[in-house]
Amino acid sequence: MDKAIGVIDSGVGGLTVVHELMRQLPKEQLIYLGDTARCPYGPRSKEEVQQFTWEMVDFLLTKNIKMLVVACNTATAFTLKDLKEQLDIPVIGVIQPGARAAIKSTENNQVGVIGTEGTISSGAYAQALTKIKSDIRVSGLACPPFVPMVERGVLSGPEAKAVVSEALRPFSNNKEMDTLILGCTHYPLLKSTIQEVMGEEVTVISSSEETARETSTLLEAHQIMNRSDLVPLHQFYTTGDLEIFIEIAKTIFHESNFQMLTIKQANISTNKVW
Template sequence: MKQPIGVIDSGVGGLTVVHELMRQLPKEPLIYLGDTARCPYGPRTEEEVKQFTWEMVRFLLGKNIKMLVIACNTATAFTIKDLQKELDIPVIGVIKPGARAAIKSTENNYIGVIGTEGTVRSGAYSYALRKIKSDIEVISLACPSFVPMVEKGVLDGPEAKQVVENALAPILEHDKMDTLILGCTHYPLLKDTIQEVVGKKIIVISSSEETARETSTTLDIHQIANHDDHMPPHQFYATGDLDIFIEITEKIFKDSNFEVLTIKHADLQNI
């Protein structure tokens, strides 16, 4: 099927998932929508997150998508069950893939999770991890300073390192932790800095690769994969300022063919 896969996120973080989707599924056209105007979702109420997520979903449904990837941990935690129930297309999130990757990685069953306030408050990762392996020890920490920093384009350097060191200090007191889940798709943009701060003994897990693999499997199960080599350009939309969005997109896709992307502004109020 030549229809595109829709990908949504609260801002630019979901581009890390898109990058992996493009790598693993090169024949699949993608439409990405980042709600940069209302980011971050972490401090917002569950009702707000649900409202904003449904607005993004309706926008993409208008683009005739064949599948939806919720590339936002907070939105996944609060909306995936409703979306899977209400939509007649496959819907996957990033929490279960991230949990599976962490279970494969840990050697001593001590897993840390960092995310937004909303994701940590929901307990979604603890639930997903313990559903797979009941004896897992989970240490969770909200890092509300990360998303605004990433949305400003501060991805490395002294400022980023200082913010990361301050934020992660409480979780690093747990010396048994051997695996750390980046429970927000913005956080992989800080992965090198996070790895530097936590040290080489801790394996840092991003759900992007596992999410792309689950997307591939889902396409095959539903027999909706695209087998045509001639596909339209990927479409990227943002609800907020395009200049910063384009700047961050260029950084993420610096090793890719940037010509295969079109970037536009999206107005969710006039769907």
């Protein structure tokens, strides 16, 4: 089936999910929309997040997508249920896949979750984890500085180390936690720094790989897998600064993959693209 898979995120973080989708599903075309103009979603109200998410979805529906991946933890927490109920295409979020990956990883049932204020306050990860394994202990921590820093393109170096160290300080005395979920798709872009701060004894989980695997399973289940041998051309859209978006995309994708992308700026309220 030659329709594309749509992927939405509050900014550039969802590109980490797209990268994994491209690796695991090389025949599938992807259309990505990052709402960088209104990022971050974490501090916003549930109603705002729902409104912005539906505006992104409506934009992608004009592209005739066959499936939707919500590559934003805050949007997943607040809108996934409604999206699944109201859309007639398969919809997947990033919270359940991340929770399943953490369950597989932890050896002592002590799991930490870092994310935006909205994701942590929603309790979505704790609910997903305990639904799978009732005796698991979950510690949540909001890290508000991470998303704005990533959106500026600061992914490593002294500033990133200082910000990450300060934000994760509340976890410094938790010696029992053996698994940490990156509960925001922006955070894998800081993974090496987060790992350094947390220490090698903690397994840092990104939901990207698990999300891509579940996407593949859904495509097969709904019999909408692309069988063409043509190399897909992917479409990326951002609502904010185009140059910053392109620079961050270049750090995520190898040059060969980057050649398969078209990147444009979009106004999702008017569906105007330039």
